[in-house]
Amino acid sequence: MANVVVVGSQWGDEGKGKIVDWLSEQADVIVRFQGGHNAGHTLVIDGVSYKLSLLPSGVVRGKLSVIGNGVVLDPHAFVAEVEKLKAQGVVVTPENLRIAENVTLILSLHRELDALRENSNSGTKIGTTKRGIGPAYEDKVGRRAIRLMDLKNLTTLKGKVERLLAHHNALRRGLGVEEVSADTIYEELTSVADQVLPFMDIVWKLLDEKRKEGKRILFEGAQGALLDIDHGTYPFVTSSNTVAGQASTGCGLGPNAINYVLGITKAYTTRVGEGPFPTEQDNEVGNFLGTRGHEFGTVTGRKRRCGWFDAVLVRQTVSTSGISGIALTKLDVLDGLEEIKICVGYELDGERIDYLPASQGAQERVKPIYETLPGWKESTEGARSWAELPAQAVKYVRHVEELIGAPVALLSTSPERDDTILVQNPFQD
Structure with missing residues (x-):
């Protein structure tokens, strides 16, 4: 029986909320292990949207949810979010939520x-x-x-x-x-x-007990791996570690508690805020992706920068987070494009490289090297099996797998949780 870490494999906003909600039905405990109320998950359940900034996604499903010591907690924002959910019919109590005493x-x-x-x-x-x-x-x-x-x-x-x-x-x-x-x-x-204070608990001890009981634990982070304070596009990063390894540190369980790392990966690339973005399309393509993908921040409402899929970055995250498989989201946003580009390498000062350099100056100088694939006219929205996907869409997904060195475990074709093609259940690894 596997315990699963969910991480964003890009700069965040990959659609973690839906995937975590989908997985939370199978989990017994959902743990938030880093970040604060500066990132959000949007869950759509029976047509109702729940916007969470701090609380783990499991609270909406009534599962035991935990805020680990790796999180920084604004107590007033916490109380406000609990009240907001209560108005939507979701009651958060110490029965279904615990907060680490050392947060x-x-x-x-x-x-x-x-x-x-x-x-x-x-x-x-x-x-x-x-x-x-x-x-x-x-x-x-x-x-x-x-x-x-x-x-x-x-x-x-x-x-x-x-x-x-x-x-x-x-x-x-x-x-x-x-x-x-x-x-x-x-x-x-x-x-x-x-x-x-009623929510306070000794979280490492609670989780150790749940693990020994054979309970399934789902670890969820905020932001994406490319915003990691060590492994991201420094200094344009968040203030915590966002890679999968933080799941252990951020709640007090050792790394042997983690069995599967699921990387949430958007079928194109977006970024909020400042910083390098090699495949950004500040043009009609970027506008198309932003409009079709409703690319506005859950927490801030800020418009997201949009661009082509960057296989170099995701391949790097597969390594730094030890990703076992990916959940590919928002494939339907690419419907209708004549051609689709994928970044397969960079040129830096006249040389080809296959990674994003750590230097801020070098990150600003890299130029993407693209492969061009034919697009598809048919709709992929709502598809729940491979057979429902256009042939070119399947080819695109398979090429992404090949380029990043990780298989697609889940394929999401709309914000609705049931519009998901399951290839491999991370909890049954």
């Missing part, structure tokens, strides 16, 4: 610092969501973070807040903004403590 909290001063940096004219614009994720992770590794368990002991909380502010108020003075008082942050935290 780092996002505070208002983190959001303010995030916005101050992003809006400044100096330095590099990253394209953050300004929700405080990066500054919260900075405090975590700086060993001054406020963690969920700290809200349980109010006698020591003030001292921890003052220690945190010794750092942040020095930053604020340098940025020319008003300092924050310890009482303000203390009140911010105590006002929400009673609503969040």
Whole structure:
């Protein structure tokens, strides 16, 4: 019986929500292992859309869902998301959701610092969501973070807040903004403590017990592997590790708990925010893909940049995340194109290479090398078997498999969860 990690194999927005929801029916526990409320999943169930930013997708299905220690949690955003789901008929309680006691909290001063940096004219614009994720992770590794368990002991909380502010108020003075008082942050935290603390648990212990009981565990991340702080297009990345290896670190289970890594892969490429994008099509093709694919961010509503499928990048992610198989999504968006291009290599300073270099300057200089395939006129939308797909669409999928070095385990042909062609069930690896 397999435990499965789901990762985005590109820059995020690959359609993880639907696939995680599809898999969650077979899982007993769903774990969110990194990121914050800066990324979203959209689930479509019986025609109803559920937009999740922080909560694991399993809560909509009533499965035990877990927010691991690798996540940074904004307690006020958490409470708001729980209330939003309640209005849609989904009740989130400690019976179906647990939060790691050692999860780092996002505070208002983190959001303010995030916005101050992003809006400044100096330095590099990253394209953050300004929700405080990066500054919260900075405090975590700086060993001054406020963690969920700290809200349980109010006698020591003030001292921890003052220690945190010794750092942040020095930053604020340098940025020319008003300092924050310890009482303000203390009140911010105590006002929400009673609503969040009931969900607190020793997550590593809970998951170890579930694993020993033979329960199926599904690990879900946010963003995509190319936004990984180490392996992504640095500095235009998120502030956490997004590759599959983080699933272990981000919840406290060892790597031997992972049996299958499913890479969610869009049939073309998109990116939100700043940074290199070798196959971007800032033209009619890009507009076609963006319009047909409804390419707007779940959390921010930002328009996504669109381009051809980049096999070099996905092949690299297959390696860095140890991907066992992919779920290919949004194939139907390519319907009607006369021809379809796939990036199969790069040219860098006159030489051909088969990987994305780590250097920011080199990433900006790479030029895509394309293969051109014939498109198809027939619709693939809603197909639930290979036999329903046009021959050229099947050829496209098979060529993608060959180029990235990983098989297609699932093929998604619309946002509806049942419009899925199953080749291999990751839970039955």
